[in-house]
Amino acid sequence: xxxxxxxxxxxxxxxxxxxxxxxxxxxxxxxxxxxxxxxxxxxxxxxxxxxxxxxxxxxxxxxxxxxxxxxxxxxxxxxxxxxxxxxxxxxxxxxxxxxxxxxxxxxxxxxxxxxxxxxxxxxxxxxxxxxxxxxxxxxxxxxxxxxxxxxxxxxxxxxxxxxxxxxxxxxxxxxxxxxxxxxxxxxxxxxxxxxxxxxxxxxxxxxxxxxxxxxxxxxxxxxxxxxxxxxxxxxxxxxxxxxxxxxxxxxxxxxxxxxxxxxxxxxxxxxxxxxxxxxxxxxxxxxxxxxxxxxxxxxxxxxxxxxxxxxxxxxxxxxxxxxxxxxxxxxxxxxxxxxxx
Ligand code: GLA
Numbered sequence: 001x002x003x004x005x006x007x008x009x010x011x012x013x014x015x016x017x018x019x020x021x022x023x024x025x026x027x028x029x030x031x032x033x034x035x036x037x038x039x040x041x042x043x044x045x046x047x048x049x050x051x052x053x054x055x056x057x058x059x060x061x062x063x064x065x066x067x068x069x070x071x072x073x074x075x076x077x078x079x080x081x082x083x084x085x086x087x088x089x090x091x092x093x094x095x096x097x098x099x100x101x102x103x104x105x106x107x108x109x110x111x112x113x114x115x116x117x118x119x120x121x122x123x124x125x126x127x128x129x130x131x132x133x134x135x136x137x138x139x140x141x142x143x144x145x146x147x148x149x150x151x152x153x154x155x156x157x158x159x160x161x162x163x164x165x166x167x168x169x170x171x172x173x174x175x176x177x178x179x180x181x182x183x184x185x186x187x188x189x190x191x192x193x194x195x196x197x198x199x200x201x202x203x204x205x206x207x208x209x210x211x212x213x214x215x216x217x218x219x220x221x222x223x224x225x226x227x228x229x230x231x232x233x234x235x236x237x238x239x240x241x242x243x244x245x246x247x248x249x250x251x252x253x254x255x256x257x258x259x260x261x262x263x264x265x266x267x268x269x270x271x272x273x274x275x276x277x278x279x280x281x282x283x284x285x286x287x288x289x290x291x292x293x294x295x296x297x298x299x300x301x302x303x304x305x306x307x308x309x310x311x312x313x314x315x316x317x318x319x320x321x322x323x324x325x326x327x328x329x330x331x332x333x334x335x336x337x338x339x340x341x
Contacts, residue, residue, distance in 0.1 A: 041252025044193060046200045047220035048251045049313045051168070051285045053089025053133065055259050058230070058289025062095035062144050066113035067121050069293075074128045076293045083130060085304045086313060087288060089168050089200070090125050091133030092118075097147035106160050107136070107148065122165035133168030133200070134161055138184035139176035149175060151184060158191035161199060168200040171219075173208065181209050189218035202256065202285070212245035216253030221285055228258035230266030239278045249283050249319035256285050263290030263299035276302050280312035281320035281332065 041048065054073055056065040074090050077083040095110070096118070102108045109117045122132040136142065136157060137149035150157040150171070161169060171188055173181065185203050192199045201219040205211045206226050215222035224242045228234055242257035249255045260279060262272045279286060288303060295303075320332045 042189075042201070042216065042218070042220060044198045044201070044220070046198055046252070047254060049315060049317065050254045050283050051089055051200060051202075051221065051287065052086040052309075052313075053091055053131070053168070053286075054087060054288040054292060055089075055091040055093050055133070055170070057093035058228070058259050058261055059264055059291050061093075062146060065092060065095050066110075067116060070121060071124055072293050073291075074125050074130050077130060078128050080292065080295075080300060080304075082288070082292060082300075082304060083128070085306065086309055087286070087303075088129075089131050089133045089287070091135070091168055091170060091287065093135045093170065094142045094144040094172070095146040096135065099147055101148055101153075105153065105156060107150075107153075107157055110147075118164045118166070122167075126165060131167035132165065133170065134164075134166045135170045135172065137172040137174055137176075138181065138188060138205075139172070139174050141175040143172050143174035145175070150188060151176060151179070154187045154191040155194070158188065158195040158199070161192075162195035162197035165197070166199060167197075168202065170202045170204050172204045173206055181205050181211070182214065185211075185215075186218050204256075207241065210245075212248035212255055216248070216250070220252060221254040221256045223256045223258060225257050228261060230261040230264045232267055232271050235261065235267065235271070235275050235278075239282065242282055242284065243319075243322055246282070246319040246321040249317060251315065251317040254283055254285060254317075255319060257282065259285070259287040259289040260303075261289055262302050263288070263292075263295045269298050269302075272299070272302055276305070277308060280308045283312060283317055283319045286312055 054077060060069065070090060070092065077087055077090065096114060098108045098110050114121065125132040139149040139151050141149050169192065171185065176184060185205065189201055192201055203211050203215050203219040203222040205223055207224040211222035212224060224245050225238045228238050238257040242255050245255045260276065261267065262276050267275065290299060322330045323333050324331050
């Protein structure tokens with residue numbers, strides 16, 4: 001391992017510049033070794049590298065999660081070049097559904113905010129060369145309590161999602177009647193596998209029962225933390241909690257320290273550079289959480305940094321770990337196969 005060794009996280013902005021400068025003269029190359037050895041993927045074959053995309057929650061929460069915003073976001077991902085940089089999933093979070101199931105017991109899109117329904121939205125997103133993600137909960141209600149959860153309706157809901165053309169499911173952990181995640185998440189995993197369409201499965205279990213230990217058998221990524229906030233302290237706390245599970249990350253199954261806050265305004269530009277860098281070296285899902293329709297050039301430059309994305313998307317899929325302290329700095333073996341020469 002060369003290159004990132006010995007570079008403390010606190011110096012990552014400088015590191016990014018170093019890598020970018022090196023790349024400009026053709027010196028940053030990615031070396032792939034032992035790839036086959038590290039592969040034992042869920043049978044849906046998804047998540048060979050960490051997923052990249054966008055999700056409505058960090059910027060919009062329940063307000064503004066509607067089909068106009070989602071369509072415009074898909075348009076913006078393409079027109080800005082972020083889609084070409086790898087961001088493919090366009091994911092709805094909580095509050096997309098009617099508060100009650102329909103007469104047949106199916107989940108139904110909220111009539112006011114998604115008047116054309118999810119199938120039409122998926123068709124639109126697919127027509128842009130992107131993929132559509134959706135959200136549900138392994139409980140009786142979602143976390144915002146705005147819509148029903150999927151507990152007890154796993155097969156029905158998985159079939160509904162597949163029939164709509166959904167490509168990704170974020171599956172939350174609220175209002176679960178104290179039943180164990182090791183019952184609830186495998187049930188949905190099985191239902192998705194039988195639904196007739198490959199659907200990336202993100203276990204949003206918040207790290208409660210240490211899903212790094214069992215998540216790869218049932219999903220493609222698992223949250224290791226509670227919810228991120230748009231502050232330096234929250235972001236670094238997510239990174240610390242996530243790092244503990246580094247050994248468990250691998251192609252097909254990724255530790256998820258929650259979605260990106262880059263561009264939401266609560267941190268400085270340098271802090272966002274560090275945020276994005278840590279997520280990249282942690283092989284975390286790169287799920288954008290800002291309004292890409294109106295992002296600044298600085299935000300775009302962080303999110304579209306090819307060298308940093310290449311570290312995240314390296315096929316070997318080794319998550320960086322902290323290896324020692326240097327004074328008050330923490331040192332990581334961040335990218336064991338990205339060689340700067
Ligand atoms: C939980 C999840 C968040 C978000 C909200 C939606 O808090 O961890 O990421 O999905 O629910 O209500």
